[in-house]
Amino acid sequence: MGDLGSNSTPATRPCRIANCSGARGDPGYQMRRQAILGPVDFITGDYLAEMNLAENAEGMKAGVHDGWEPTAWDGLEQTLDAIKEKGIRIIINGGALNPQGLAQKAQRFVNEKGLDLKIAYVYGDDLLEEVKSNLEKTGKLPQHLDAENDKVSLAQNATDLLDTKGKPVVSANAYLGARAIVKGLELGADVIICGRVADASPVIGAAWYWHKWSDTDYDRLAGALIAGHLIECSAYVTGSNFAGFDEYPLETFVDLSYGIAEIADDGTSVITKHDGTNGLVNEDNVKCQFLYELQGSTYLNSDVSADTSGIKIEQVGKNRVRLSNIRGHPPPPTTKLAVFYHGGYEAQMLVNATGYATAEKWQLFELQMRHVLKQKGLIDDFQLLDFQILGTAEANPRSQFASTTYCRLFVQADTEAAIYGLLKGWSEIGMMHFSGFHLSLDRRTAPPRSYLAFYPAIVDQNDLNEGAALLTTDGEDARRVDAGHPPQYQKLSPRENYETASPVDLSSFGPTRKARLGDVALARSGDKGANINFGIFARHSHHYPWLQSFLTRQRLQELIGPEDWKEDFFIERMEFSNILAVHFVIYGPLGRGVSSCRLLDALGKGFADYIRDKVVDVPVSFLEEVQEVKKERRAML
Structure with missing residues (x-):
C-alpha cells in the first residue's frame, strides 16, 4: 500500500x-x-458471527434474503443524517454476503435525502467459487486452521465437505484486514x-487513516488491533457478559451503552463510553473482554500480529481505561478462511422426568430408544446420537420444578429419513x-432441520484480490482501487504452552x-471454531502467585470433570503477568463449531462461570480481602 504519511509530523x-x-x-x-450522544470521529460495527454468511447465502439462493444484515441497514437509515451533520464516518461489516447491495441501498437513500455523502464498499472476501472448484478438481481440503498443531485432533466429520455432492459448500469467506478500508477512506x-x-x-482502518500510519507501523497497528478487539463486541466492554456484575447495582447493566476507543498516534488507547449512559468501563471488565476469544498471546490480523504478552490495562479516570505495552510484528502469510457446507440434518427431543429414581429413569429411556433404533435398522444411520441429562433433582424438593430434570436427545444424520425414523x-x-414421564410443550425442534457445518481453513494472503469501490450517485462503481498486499510477512511460531516458571x-x-x-477470581471464555478459550485473573497482585501455581493444565482438566473431558481434547496454557491472568485454550469441545455443536453452550460463553463455580481450597486471607474490596465498592456506589 505504501507509506501513508510521515511519522515525523506533529x-x-x-x-x-x-x-x-x-x-x-x-x-x-x-x-x-x-453518533448523537457525544463527539466521535468514526462509528464501526461488527454484525457478523461465523454463521451469518452461510445463512445469508442460503437465503439469497432461495430468493428470500438480500445478503446483507437488516439491522445494519436499520442503523444506517437512522444515522446517515446525523453523520452528515457531525462529519462522522461509518465503517461496518453489515454488508455480509452482499456489501455492494447494501452500499447501493445506502446510496439511494442519501440521494433521496439530499445528504451528499460518499458511499463505498469493500470486495474480495467471497471465495465460494474458488473453494468449490478446487474441491471438485483436486478432492483435497484447504488447510485446516489447526492443522499445524500436531497435538490437536480434528473434530469427527471434519472432512465431510469432501462429499461435494451430498454436502456442498454454501459459503467461503476470507477474513480481510484494514487495507481496503484505508483505500476507501482515501477515496x-x-x-x-x-x-x-x-x-x-474497521477500527484498525479508521485509526490507520486518521493518523496516516505506514503499513509497517506495526506497534501502532497492533495497538489499534487490540483496541478494536475490545470494543467490537456490542456492550461487552461496558458491562455485558461481565463476571463481576454481581458486585454492582443491577440497574447498572440495564440499557447498556456501547464502547468507544480513543486511539493515539503511538497506538496506545483509552477505552471509554459516552458520559451519562449506563454501564461501566473499569480495569476488571476490560481485562475480562481482553481475555475473550484469545488464542494465546499473539492476536492475529491480516495487517499485523499483536504481541499482547506484556499488555498493561490501567484505570486513568472514571469509565476510562488505558491500554499500552502492545508490540506489533508483520502479519502471517495466511488469513482465516471460513468455509460452511451442508452438514446434514439435526433435531432434538426434550423429555422431562420428576423425582424418585431419576437416574434409573434416564437409563431406561436411553435403553428403550437404542433398542427401537436397532430394531428398525437405524442405529448406524446417525452422525451423532447424544443423550444429555440437564439439571439435578433436588432432594426433598420444595416444588415439582425443583424435582424435575430433562433429557435433551440431540441427533444428527445425513438424511431426514433417519430422524423421522427415530x-x-x-x-x-x-x-x-x-x-x-412428560414432554415439554414445545415440539417444534423435534422434526429434522438442515444444519450448516463449519470448516475453519486458511488461505494465502497473496492469493486475495481485495479492494474498495466508490459509488456514483447512480450506484455504479465510480472508482475501484486494489488494496494490494502487506509488504512483508512473518511465519507464525507455535503457540506458547507452559506452566508457571x-x-x-x-x-x-x-x-x-x-x-x-x-x-477470588474473575474470568471470561468464548469460542474459536472447535475450541474454547478461558482466561482467569486474580483480584490482587499478591494473589497471583497462588493462581499461577494452583491453576495448571492438569488442574483445569480436573475442574472440567470426567463427564465433560474427552481424551482427544488438548490444553494450551500461558500467562499475562501484567494483568494477573492465566489463559487456556481447550481444543475440541465445540466439535465443528457453533453451527453444528452438540452442546447447549455452543459459544463456550458459560465455560468460565462453570469453572468459577467449582469449590476448591482457597486461602482464607484472600477471601477476606476480596470481601473487603466488594464492601468498599458497594459503599462508594
Missing part, C-alpha cells in the same frame, strides 16, 4: 472510534446513539460497507415410558477453606 489528537454492533441482532438505534468515502473483514479491521420409533414405544507451595499462603474459585 502528533494528531487521538481518533475517537465508537462501536455500534457486535452481532446481527444489535438494533439500529445503537448506531444513532453513538473520500463517508460510509464504507464491508463483508467478511476481521472483527477489529421419531416414528419413539411414537411406537411412547406409552412404554417410565413413571412420571516458579510455582509456589500452596500451603505457604496460609489456612484455606472450601470456596468457589470465582470468589
Whole structure:
C-alpha cells in the first residue's frame, strides 16, 4: 500500500472510534446513539458471527434474503443524517454476503435525502467459487486452521465437505484486514460497507487513516488491533457478559451503552463510553473482554500480529481505561478462511422426568430408544446420537420444578429419513415410558432441520484480490482501487504452552477453606471454531502467585470433570503477568463449531462461570480481602 504519511509530523489528537454492533441482532438505534450522544470521529460495527454468511447465502439462493444484515441497514437509515451533520464516518461489516447491495441501498437513500455523502464498499472476501472448484478438481481440503498443531485432533466429520455432492459448500469467506478500508477512506468515502473483514479491521482502518500510519507501523497497528478487539463486541466492554456484575447495582447493566476507543498516534488507547449512559468501563471488565476469544498471546490480523504478552490495562479516570505495552510484528502469510457446507440434518427431543429414581429413569429411556433404533435398522444411520441429562433433582424438593430434570436427545444424520425414523420409533414405544414421564410443550425442534457445518481453513494472503469501490450517485462503481498486499510477512511460531516458571507451595499462603474459585477470581471464555478459550485473573497482585501455581493444565482438566473431558481434547496454557491472568485454550469441545455443536453452550460463553463455580481450597486471607474490596465498592456506589 505504501507509506501513508510521515511519522515525523506533529502528533494528531487521538481518533475517537465508537462501536455500534457486535452481532446481527444489535438494533439500529445503537448506531444513532453513538453518533448523537457525544463527539466521535468514526462509528464501526461488527454484525457478523461465523454463521451469518452461510445463512445469508442460503437465503439469497432461495430468493428470500438480500445478503446483507437488516439491522445494519436499520442503523444506517437512522444515522446517515446525523453523520452528515457531525462529519462522522461509518465503517461496518453489515454488508455480509452482499456489501455492494447494501452500499447501493445506502446510496439511494442519501440521494433521496439530499445528504451528499460518499458511499463505498469493500470486495474480495467471497471465495465460494474458488473453494468449490478446487474441491471438485483436486478432492483435497484447504488447510485446516489447526492443522499445524500436531497435538490437536480434528473434530469427527471434519472432512465431510469432501462429499461435494451430498454436502456442498454454501459459503467461503476470507477474513480481510484494514487495507481496503484505508483505500476507501482515501477515496473520500463517508460510509464504507464491508463483508467478511476481521472483527477489529474497521477500527484498525479508521485509526490507520486518521493518523496516516505506514503499513509497517506495526506497534501502532497492533495497538489499534487490540483496541478494536475490545470494543467490537456490542456492550461487552461496558458491562455485558461481565463476571463481576454481581458486585454492582443491577440497574447498572440495564440499557447498556456501547464502547468507544480513543486511539493515539503511538497506538496506545483509552477505552471509554459516552458520559451519562449506563454501564461501566473499569480495569476488571476490560481485562475480562481482553481475555475473550484469545488464542494465546499473539492476536492475529491480516495487517499485523499483536504481541499482547506484556499488555498493561490501567484505570486513568472514571469509565476510562488505558491500554499500552502492545508490540506489533508483520502479519502471517495466511488469513482465516471460513468455509460452511451442508452438514446434514439435526433435531432434538426434550423429555422431562420428576423425582424418585431419576437416574434409573434416564437409563431406561436411553435403553428403550437404542433398542427401537436397532430394531428398525437405524442405529448406524446417525452422525451423532447424544443423550444429555440437564439439571439435578433436588432432594426433598420444595416444588415439582425443583424435582424435575430433562433429557435433551440431540441427533444428527445425513438424511431426514433417519430422524423421522427415530421419531416414528419413539411414537411406537411412547406409552412404554417410565413413571412420571412428560414432554415439554414445545415440539417444534423435534422434526429434522438442515444444519450448516463449519470448516475453519486458511488461505494465502497473496492469493486475495481485495479492494474498495466508490459509488456514483447512480450506484455504479465510480472508482475501484486494489488494496494490494502487506509488504512483508512473518511465519507464525507455535503457540506458547507452559506452566508457571516458579510455582509456589500452596500451603505457604496460609489456612484455606472450601470456596468457589470465582470468589477470588474473575474470568471470561468464548469460542474459536472447535475450541474454547478461558482466561482467569486474580483480584490482587499478591494473589497471583497462588493462581499461577494452583491453576495448571492438569488442574483445569480436573475442574472440567470426567463427564465433560474427552481424551482427544488438548490444553494450551500461558500467562499475562501484567494483568494477573492465566489463559487456556481447550481444543475440541465445540466439535465443528457453533453451527453444528452438540452442546447447549455452543459459544463456550458459560465455560468460565462453570469453572468459577467449582469449590476448591482457597486461602482464607484472600477471601477476606476480596470481601473487603466488594464492601468498599458497594459503599462508594
